Amino acid sequence: MKKERSLYIFLxxxxxxxxxxxxxxxxxxxxxxxxxxxxxxxxxKRDFVGIRNFLFLLFEDKDFWHSLKISLFFMIFVVTIEFxxxxxxxxxxxxxxxxxxxxxxxxxxPMVITxxxxxxxxxxxxxxxxxxxxxFMNLLGFPKIxxxxxxxxxxxxxxxxxxxxxxxxxxxxxxxxxxxxxxxxEAVLVDGASPLQAFRYLTLPLLRPVILIAILLRAxxxxxxxxxxxxxxxxxxxxxxxxxxxxxxRLGFRHxxxxxxxxxxxxxxxxxxxxxxxxxxRTMRRSLTGEGA
Amino acid sequence: xxxxxxxxxxLLDVLIALVVFSCVFPFLWTVLTSFxxxxxxxxxxxxxxxxxxxxxxxxxxxxxxxxxxxxxxxVVVFSTMASLFLGTLTAYGLARYRFHRKEDIAYWxxxxxxxxxxxxxxxxxxxxxxxxxxDTHLLLIIVYLSFNIPFTIWMMRGFIEEVPKELEEAAxxxxxxxxxxxxxIVFPLISPGLAATAIFCVIQSWNEFVFAFFLTSFNAxxxxxxxxxxxxxxxxIWGEMAAVGVVATLPVLLFALLVQKYLxxxxxxxxxxx
Numbered sequence: 001m002k003k004e005r006s007l008y009i010f011l012x013x014x015x016x017x018x019x020x021x022x023x024x025x026x027x028x029x030x031x032x033x034x035x036x037x038x039x040x041x042x043x044x045k046r047d048f049v050g051i052r053n054f055l056f057l058l059f060e061d062k063d064f065w066h067s068l069k070i071s072l073f074f075m076i077f078v079v080t081i082e083f084x085x086x087x088x089x090x091x092x093x094x095x096x097x098x099x100x101x102x103x104x105x106x107x108x109x110p111m112v113i114t115x116x117x118x119x120x121x122x123x124x125x126x127x128x129x130x131x132x133x134x135x136f137m138n139l140l141g142f143p144k145i146x147x148x149x150x151x152x153x154x155x156x157x158x159x160x161x162x163x164x165x166x167x168x169x170x171x172x173x174x175x176x177x178x179x180x181x182x183x184x185x186e187a188v189l190v191d192g193a194s195p196l197q198a199f200r201y202l203t204l205p206l207l208r209p210v211i212l213i214a215i216l217l218r219a220x221x222x223x224x225x226x227x228x229x230x231x232x233x234x235x236x237x238x239x240x241x242x243x244x245x246x247x248x249x250r251l252g253f254r255h256x257x258x259x260x261x262x263x264x265x266x267x268x269x270x271x272x273x274x275x276x277x278x279x280x281x282r283t284m285r286r287s288l289t290g291e292g293a
Numbered sequence: 294x295x296x297x298x299x300x301x302x303x304l305l306d307v308l309i310a311l312v313v314f315s316c317v318f319p320f321l322w323t324v325l326t327s328f329x330x331x332x333x334x335x336x337x338x339x340x341x342x343x344x345x346x347x348x349x350x351x352x353x354x355x356x357x358x359x360x361x362x363x364x365x366x367x368v369v370v371f372s373t374m375a376s377l378f379l380g381t382l383t384a385y386g387l388a389r390y391r392f393h394r395k396e397d398i399a400y401w402x403x404x405x406x407x408x409x410x411x412x413x414x415x416x417x418x419x420x421x422x423x424x425x426x427x428d429t430h431l432l433l434i435i436v437y438l439s440f441n442i443p444f445t446i447w448m449m450r451g452f453i454e455e456v457p458k459e460l461e462e463a464a465x466x467x468x469x470x471x472x473x474x475x476x477x478i479v480f481p482l483i484s485p486g487l488a489a490t491a492i493f494c495v496i497q498s499w500n501e502f503v504f505a506f507f508l509t510s511f512n513a514x515x516x517x518x519x520x521x522x523x524x525x526x527x528x529x530i531w532g533e534m535a536a537v538g539v540v541a542t543l544p545v546l547l548f549a550l551l552v553q554k555y556l557x558x559x560x561x562x563x564x565x566x567x
Contacts, residue, residue, distance in 0.1 A: 007386055236525070266409075274404075
């Protein structure tokens with residue numbers, strides 16, 4: 001095909017916008033992370049401090065390490081549970097059911113409901129004294145739990161995240177299951193394989209690309225999480241739920257106005273996300289070209 | 294044998310009912326709470342009561358919810374329309390032209406969608422301050438392009454590639470230009486996909502919290518940021534909060550039902566088509 005000028009008319013407008021709204025701000029973020037800028041001072045009073053902000057985070061700020069640690073723990077834990085629960089739910093739906101479409105449409109609710117707002121509803125439901133969860137626990141004969149206390153707050157945030165995004169996994173895995181070819185199953189069942197063996201040695205390998213994409217998308221999102229935590233605990237009590245985004249918020253906006261240090265922290269968050277994104281995109285690229293799409 | 298099978302099916306059905314119930318319950322609880330009086334909201338054993346409209350009246354009269362809804366609509370509509378226009382053009386370029394490093398560009402675009410809001414919020418906040426754009430609709434509309442455009446490009450590329458190329462080529466032979474063929478041949482065929490993509494953009498933008506929270510303070514505040522009204526330690530008015538929840542989430546739920554068919558595709562940026 002000959003080279004056509006019109007291509008630029010199609011590509012350039014949005015590429016320019018993206019450079020303006022993403023690349024330029026990111027470069028600016030790098031710049032700020034090398035300054036000691038503080039919201040309380042004038043912009044012209046800032047000084048260039050080299051990598052001192054990064055050194056502060058890595059060697060002096062224990063809360064930074066705490067936030068990194070619990071962010072990674074949070075990500076691994078919720079994604080694991082969401083994956084296995086989601087797979088279970090996908091398998092539950094992977095058969096003949098009357099009114100399946102209707103039942104599945106209920107699964108969409110947690111995913112699309114405004115996160116910041118539903119997190120407040122969870123805060124009400126998790127209240128120790130008059131929350132409906134403890135009311136149910138009480139009916140079943142269990143003692144009251146202090147869901148949002150120091151000990152349990154992180155687990156409660158994870159509970160809400162799992163509630164919100166388990167359906168994400170379930171729907172994607174269900175779509176994957178539905179698109180699997182039938183013939184290999186007939187073959188292995190003739191060969192006398194048990195359904196469990198067929199699942200382990202046929203279904204899981206065939207689903208591999210779908211599983212990887214779903215897990216990585218969730219992992220990236222779990223690492224970025226801000227809104228649910230903000231509504232539920234704002235990072236507290238103490239720093240019990242201060243995940244990375246919340247730590248950036250506290251450094252830059254809430255307690256101190258250290259924009260420079262917050263920017264350095266943001267850059268570090270960006271590193272982790274970029275690493276995950278690179279893996280995700282490689283997986284997507286392989287599976288998409290594999291299908292010839 | 295038949296009995297065993299029946300018991301098995303029943304068990305699976307009960308499990309599904311349980312899953313559906315736990316997915317729906319928080320929303321049901323929101324609706325229920327929104328019709329309770331202040332005393333009833335702190336008593337979870339109250340299930341049947343005379344509904345009060347007091348909370349709904351309060352959020353519209355006392356808390357100016359209409360203003361926030363109006364702001365949300367302005368931001369969502371303009372950001373979505375701009376993204377659809379710009380994104381669909383680029384999607385067409387990626388779908389129909391062959392050029393050097395095309396896939397690298399496509400994957401670079403989608404990588405931008407993964408950017409953590411909390412990382413870029415600092416430059417957006419500072420730039421907004423320097424330019425005097427803080428607390429304006431315009432700033433939010435522009436910022437929302439950063440996730441809506443990459444999403445649109447990826448979704449629409451898939452839909453455009455599903456239109457047979459031959460249709461367009463026939464139109465070119467008849468003397469149509471590329472743009473005319475795009476307008477009159479491709480556009481009608483991709484309009485269902487365009488509608489689905491639009492709805493996804495609307496949902497994402499409507500629900501967005503971080504940017505709205507940091508970049509607006511009064512005039513341009515959107516609905517999700519109203520949570521800050523209810524964060525005080527003393528005496529949260531749960532009924533009003535729940536009423537805001539119902540009003541804010543109902544439109545999103547209705548929209549989501551419309552795109553159920555494309556949901557998996559939207560969730561994976563077109564990587565998995567069901």
